[in-house]
Amino acid sequence: MSNLNNLISERNIKALILDMDGVITKTAVLHAEAWKKMCDLYLKQRGKEEGKEYKPFDVVEDYREYVDGMPRLDGLRNFFKSRGITVPEGKPDDEAGENTVVGLGDLKNLYFQEMLKQNGVVVFEDTITWVKVQQEKGLRTAVISASKNCLDILRSAGLTNLFEVRVDGMVSAELKLKGKPAPDIFLEAAKRLDVQPQEAAIFEDAWAGIAAGKAGNFGLVVGVDRTNNKELLEENGADLIIKSFTE
Ligand SMILES: O=P(O)(O)OC[C@H]1O[C@@H](O)[C@H](O)[C@@H](O)[C@@H]1O
Structure with missing residues (x-):
């Protein structure tokens, strides 16, 4: 089993919360x-x-x-x-x-x-494949994004139905959630998935997202390093850094 899958089972993670730009889609x-x-x-x-x-x-x-x-x-x-x-x-x-x-x-x-x-929108296929496997195992999933274009991007990518919960820039504005590095967007996603932060893993490519995951006390904070950004993700407290979901 991979490092990531090991940590998910060791830490009793029940839900996965993924950032969109740079983790799910190549829109960054x-x-x-x-x-x-x-x-x-x-x-x-x-x-x-x-x-x-x-x-x-x-x-x-x-x-x-x-x-x-x-x-x-x-x-x-x-x-x-x-x-x-x-x-x-x-x-x-x-x-x-x-x-x-x-x-x-x-x-x-x-x-x-x-x-x-x-x-057009190009997706990271490794993310999609991995998410589907985790969903089959019973893990709950959410997508979060600071972007107000999130829904349009998910639509273009044909991914509107992949995640149970979406908390994006539009929802954040409505609810007046503080942006990352504040943990609000992840906490709202956990609430909507009906799990405690300790029971959720978050996946982020930006330092602000990693800092938000730590501030929210999430069970597992994973840095997704697609652009040789390891140091910054480590400095902000990522528990694990992966280059792709096929590792
Ligand atoms: O301008 P939008 O689409 O609302 O997006 C806001 C931000 O959304 C984030 O997801 C991106 O990383 C940023 O680059 C972007 O600026």
Whole structure:
């Protein structure tokens, strides 16, 4: 038996809660590209106005550190703060592209949706196969995501019915759940699956998700390292790191 399967049985895990972007679907790269397009446009324009040159968005380092796994607007504030920039918050009806947190967030989302249309959704087959095997063994399963595009992505991938429970960016906004690294989204999924956090394993590719799993006292916190990100996942307390579900 693999390390992962051993831990699941040793720790008496009854439910699995998986993050979507980067664990189930290959959509993290599209998010990173959309972030870069929006951020670089704004940094260039702002730099010109201020007679400064800002370091462009790095799709590996900046994505990982500041936006991966977090709600859209939290990520936006985090990234610009890293460049010493405070963007005005704006109003909920700001147009996409206005120079506010709301307007720039909407612009990033437009870019993301265009990229999604062009590229379609590709899934990590190893995840899907493994989840189905665990479900046959009787484990309960949930998908979580900070993304407000989660349901559309699951639909495009033909995965709407795979998980019993979904707690995504839309649900989080409705319930006013705090974003990762706060544990709220995982705790809500556990509640809906009717298990205690100690009885659930969480699967995450982002440091913020691992930190959320630890903060929520989950029975098993697994880092899914698809992009050579082992150190950051370890630093944040992952109990186990896997590169794929076929290990
Ligand atoms: O902008 P959305 O689709 O609501 O997604 C919010 C965040 O969702 C997370 O799942 C992604 O890791 C982030 O890259 C993304 O920014």
